[in-house]
Amino acid sequence: MARPLTPAEQEWLKRYEPGEWPRPSVTVDLAVFTVRDADLKVLLVRRKEPPYAGLWALPGGFVRVGPSRSDQGEDLDAAAHRELEEETGLRRGTVFLEQLRAFGAPGRDPRMRVISVAYAALVAPEQAMVVVGGSDAAEARFFSVGQDLDASALAFDHEQVLSCAVQWIRRRLNDSAVACALVPETFTVAELRAVHEAVQGATHDPGNFRRRFKRMVTDGLIVQAPGRRHTGTKPARVYRFAPARGEA
Amino acid sequence: MARPLTPAEQEWLKRYEPGEWPRPSVTVDLAVFTVRDADLKVLLVRRKEPPYAGLWALPGGFVRVGPSRSDQGEDLDAAAHRELEEETGLRRGTVFLEQLRAFGAPGRDPRMRVISVAYAALVAPEQAMVVVGGSDAAEARFFSVGQDLDASALAFDHEQVLSCAVQWIRRRLNDSAVACALVPETFTVAELRAVHEAVQGATHDPGNFRRRFKRMVTDGLIVQAPGRRHTGTKPARVYRFAPARGEA
DNA sequence: TCAATAGTGTCTTTCAGACAGTATATA
DNA sequence: TATATACTGTCTGAAAGACACTATTGA
Secondary structure, three states: OOOOOOHHHHHHHHHOOOOOOOOOEEEEEEEEEEEEOOEEEEEEEEOOOOOOOOOEEOOEEEOOEOOOOOOOEOOHHHHHHHHHHHHHOOOOOOEEEEEEEEEOOOOOOOOOOEEEEEEEEEEOHHHHHHHOOOOOOOOEEEEEOOOOOOHHHOOOOHHHHHHHHHHHHHHHOOOHHHHHOOOOOOEOHHHHHHHHHHHHOOOOOHHHHHHHHHHHHHOOOEEEEEEEEOOOOOOEEEEEEOOOHHHO | OOOOOOHHHHHHHHHOOOOOOOOOEEEEEEEEEEEOOOOEEEEEEEOOOOOOOOOEEOOEEEOOEOOOOOOOEOOHHHHHHHHHHHHHOOOOOOEEEEEEEEEOOOOOOOOOOEEEEEEEEEEOHHHHHHHOOOOOOOOEEEEEOOOOOOHHHOOOOHHHHHHHHHHHHHHHOOOHHHHHOOOOOOEOHHHHHHHHHHHHOOOOOHHHHHHHHHHHHHOOOEEEEEEEEOOOOOOEEEEEEOOOHHHO
16 A cells, blocks of 8 residues: 655645546446356346336445545445345355456446446355345345346346356356355265356266366365265265365 | 336436435556566556655546536546556557456545556557657656566555556466567567566476467467568567457 | 166376477577 | 577376266165
């Protein structure tokens, strides 16, 4: 953060008055993903007010900007976390959140100039159950990406934002922090494979996937958990992601 | 872009008055890279006004926000291109420009809340010569990244922005559109290798790099150009990037 | 016993890194 | 002739895709 201001600069700052140029509103938009029933889903809320009342949109809201130099308001990440909690009840720590990019085409909001900072949020399936019925959003639902979702019918430019977010999650799924945020506490090889297949929208060879999985085990990213899971026919070994290096 | 507004929404919009919440200023910041003398360089301008007058900073400026709903101002990419031309004289088409992300920590600008959208711009070495002496920037200079540059002495949070931009260029150099923007019209294998070595800050085995290069030729990304380059000892074949698929 | 999934192993291709060797310019 | 660089080729290992095979369970 650069150097602290010099006394001369402090003096200058006291007398400084920002120009009266028009300013944009700034929002955060959230693409909240989860995987359930071997299917990638994204959270949408139905808008209750104009414009586009009745249409589905990504959750989000305005970044709080403070009234003064000493209180400039909240950070972008903080705004994303706050909106996420307000609209879904999901608290910091239970979600993986990452900024994607800013969208700022003139006219993207018919009311006024709005620049939006897009975030991707990843929610484990257990958490996703809790989501429906946040305090703010009247109607919120997970939609199957590319199935029961007609992206071109979304409000604003959320089709573009969602498309960007889907590309992001496909690129980043190999990052164990990303995959970790999409699976339950413990999981089998087949369950992690199902997540990959749902996100990528393609099938993986079970044997080849198992080989990559085992490499993650030998690399210490994944560790075995006690017990076995009895779901289909033959019981399967159970694993969990190792606690991240940075935290220990 | 969603659907057009319904007549009812048009009516509603006429009566709509945006709330008087405080809004942030929004700027674009540019990390303008070039490679010269086998060295990755980034353009900095010396600030002539407070705050941080005298310190070096990334070029950039405010996004123009229109005064009305019908004129909401310029797109973010347009703002980046405009600022780039104002401060360096480089026109659209002569540079590769890509958005990185938004930076919006409270306090990053001591004057007021400013949210900045960071861009990376890539300039071929021939163009880079022209840069010094733009109309706006009193003093502008290319600094060798990680050599004669003390990033912690930059104004605002430009150390973070620059760090993000350097990571970006290292990740994306394999994209031929990115590499293409950093080399002259024609180049030898060794010259492209020098660009890679400068950006990555590591040496590459000449034989192995040549193999990758030849794969790009067989893939049609690079084509041979007439003549040979006589620089050191043995003259070398000359190549150019093939025109992008999308343009043809 | 059968069907389904868990789990193992093999063959091939691709590509990167290390490095040896040949060819051809200039000094 | 010496040396630096252009250019070619080989050996090795890591990893992915295709696919065959065995093992173990529940129905």
